[in-house]
Amino acid sequence: MIIGFLGTGAISEAIIRGLCEESGYQGPILVTQRSVERSSRLAHDYPQVEVIDNNNALVERSEWVFLGVLPEQVTEVLNALTFRPEQKLISLAAGISLAQIQALAPPCDQVIRAIPMPPIEFGLGPVALCPTDTPLEAFFSRIGTAVSVSDEQQFNLFGATSALMADYFDQIATVTTWMASHGMDSSTAARYTTALYHALSALTTKQSPDALQMMSEQCQTPGGLNEQFLIERAERGANDSLRDGLDQILTRLESVARNSR
Numbered sequence: 001m002i003i004g005f006l007g008t009g010a011i012s013e014a015i016i017r018g019l020c021e022e023s024g025y026q027g028p029i030l031v032t033q034r035s036v037e038r039s040s041r042l043a044h045d046y047p048q049v050e051v052i053d054n055n056n057a058l059v060e061r062s063e064w065v066f067l068g069v070l071p072e073q074v075t076e077v078l079n080a081l082t083f084r085p086e087q088k089l090i091s092l093a094a095g096i097s098l099a100q101i102q103a104l105a106p107p108c109d110q111v112i113r114a115i116p117m118p119p120i121e122f123g124l125g126p127v128a129l130c131p132t133d134t135p136l137e138a139f140f141s142r143i144g145t146a147v148s149v150s151d152e153q154q155f156n157l158f159g160a161t162s163a164l165m166a167d168y169f170d171q172i173a174t175v176t177t178w179m180a181s182h183g184m185d186s187s188t189a190a191r192y193t194t195a196l197y198h199a200l201s202a203l204t205t206k207q208s209p210d211a212l213q214m215m216s217e218q219c220q221t222p223g224g225l226n227e228q229f230l231i232e233r234a235e236r237g238a239n240d241s242l243r244d245g246l247d248q249i250l251t252r253l254e255s256v257a258r259n260s261r
């Protein structure tokens, strides 16, 4: 099968590197020439990557087409292309609905939205999909955890949750800086915090929803340090602010979806 990337930007590169480095993917991968440095680098690094300097030629040759341009570039890019009914068009563009993509890419009737995250480059992280598509789930499972829903409103919950990334890194950086502010060498502090967050995150994967709810409770000793810290943060509204922040992002995504119908 030939897959093609319309738009060779940061996230397309992460997917391609993940496929070639982490999953041993051998199939042909076509990429558009822009951004030329990135597309040339990918073709240089992986023999199965071919740079195509014409978007229509890429679509013509690809069975699956990944749409990796910025949301504001989607209309112009798709309007200039001709699809076939049996092609799969996988849109990575944030906030652009399935109906919009379908209207811009007739007669292609297999349109799927996907939210890969940058760690896909290392074969890690969730890839949200809508609607469910078994072959595409299998494809992304090579380099991440594919999670599908068929309801596009629910898909916005993945979009909102994907906004946690900067806050998560900021939390680790803040804890590391706090340790350094008390006199610890920052490399020692970072070695500790990154190992701690890594281990805690690893423990949560594949837990059932019920087990996940119990994890916090299970690591608290009555009167202990974890209990004290959790209570103090809860009293300052840490989880309320987390839920409020997510609500605000969801509202924004829903408003974009409403305005684009």
Ligand SMILES: NC(=O)c1ccc[n+]([C@@H]2O[C@H](COP(=O)([O-])OP(=O)(O)OC[C@H]3O[C@@H](n4cnc5c(N)ncnc54)[C@H](OP(=O)(O)O)[C@@H]3O)[C@@H](O)[C@H]2O)c1
Pocket: 006, 007, 008, 009, 010, 011, 012, 032, 033, 034, 035, 036, 055, 067, 068, 069, 070, 071, 073, 077, 092, 093, 094, 114, 115, 116, 117, 118
């Ligand atoms: N980055 C992420 O973590 C992430 C995660 C999930 C989803 N997404 C979505 O993925 C899409 C791409 O994001 P990105 O961060 O990868 O953006 P990006 O790095 O800016 O990539 C966009 C690419 O599209 C190219 N492009 C623009 N117009 C084109 C055209 N007419 N023909 C061919 N290529 C064209 C750009 O080339 P030039 O550089 O020459 O303009 C650039 O290589 C966005 O819609 C975003 O919402 C991103």
